[in-house]
Amino acid sequence: MFVDKLRKEASGNSVVVVFPESSDARIVEAACIAGKKNYCTPILLGNEAAIKKLGAKIGCSLNHVIIIDHLKSDEREEYAERLAEKRKKKGLTYKDALKLMDNANYFGGMMVECRDADGLITGAVGTTAQTVRSAIHTVGVAQGKKWVSGACFCMHKEKMLLLADCAVIEQPTSEQLCHIAIDSAETYEFFAGKKAKVALLSFSTKGSASHEMLDRIRKAVVMIRKKKPGLVVDGELQVDAALRPDVAKRKCPQSPIKGDANVLVFPNLDAGNISLKFLNILAGYEIVGPFLQSVSKPVNDLSRGCYVKDVVDMTVFMSVQVRRLRKKK
Structure with missing residues (x-):
């Protein structure tokens, strides 16, 4: 299978992938697998205690996963400032941008935009429309x-x-x-x-x-x-x-x-x-x-009917995507 070839290329944790939907067991399990197999350095956004509780419930070790509570992060203000500047012609104020940082898709998108992460995978819980909207607002459409x-x-x-x-x-x-x-x-x-x-x-x-x-x-x-x-x-x-x-x-x-x-x-x-x-x-x-x-930076969608394997495979593709884009620069 083609994916098997990509898995070898994806080996090594130099690619940072952010997963905003940490309330979903499929996402937590997939992030744990991707981290353990060294496909990427996964970041789960959300409440640390809740994520650890979910991880324990499904029997997943979080040793290879980074957890960031986007509601408490010190980066919220900086991301909001960057987003407000990016969207000022659309009338977005700093106050409204700061509120958007409560949305994990927007916070994660700004992590990618500010190069604190290499890519974002979402859509197992939210709709494609929500994924596309946040992607366009944060990383934007490619030149x-x-x-x-x-x-x-x-x-x-x-x-x-x-x-x-x-x-x-x-x-x-x-x-x-x-x-x-x-x-x-x-x-x-x-x-x-x-x-x-x-x-x-x-x-x-x-x-x-x-x-x-x-x-x-x-x-x-x-x-x-x-x-x-x-x-x-x-x-x-x-x-x-x-x-x-x-x-x-x-x-x-x-x-x-x-x-x-x-x-x-x-x-x-x-x-x-x-x-x-x-x-x-x-x-x-x-x-x-x-x-x-x-889109100008790697943001990829999932089906709400996806399985854990589907999320892991998407992570493999994204890891390869980021690595190949680096080589092209």
Whole structure:
């Protein structure tokens, strides 16, 4: 499995990952495992006594975990000042920013923004909307980017796909589909080390149907090719034409994808999120994500239905993400 290779790369505790949702047993257990296995130095935010009580209840040693009570931390004022300065054009005052430090997602986000942590993982308890909002407010959108989207790795045996957008943009425009596709290709190549082959999915393959929804996808493909002429991309494609070479030969023989897509971009959030859950529940694919694309520093989301293993795997990915980003600088 691909994750097994990443686990070796993640070994060593030089990466600091903050977990805001310390009231959840899955998060506490995953942080303990990640710390013990040396995937990162985990920080749990919250009341120390409550976290230790929960750790004892689930039989987890906290020896490899750092606990910070964000409600009592000496960094609250500094983080609030930084956040108020960052958001002053939006009307955020220092007083309001200080109140936001009661929210562990905001406190943790400012830890990452101020480089007191390398990354943040949240979403096992809160919604994706809450995760995205706090991420945009604290670490912000990356320079040159416009929209945050959510991409998930789906893995089964030797098969690995990246699906997007599965988390954020409900009804993407052509321009947003263009950005989602380009960001997703970059995410796939960053982690997989292989060339991305991007398929923009729909119920039609290369003009087999007519609808205004399809016009939006076709326009997006034109925009992608103009922005990234070297990217292997095609659309609109049905799933079988995107993933089965034999079907691609019949339906779209001229397609550069040739039935071997590894990045699947969905026409809307309904299709992306539903497909993701189907792959996980019915087909047994392992899911890691959503990765928040286009944020300036590593902040990644979880599904509220996640298991401990899912959180540990996300931690492995984040550790590798941070290490590789350091090497690029």
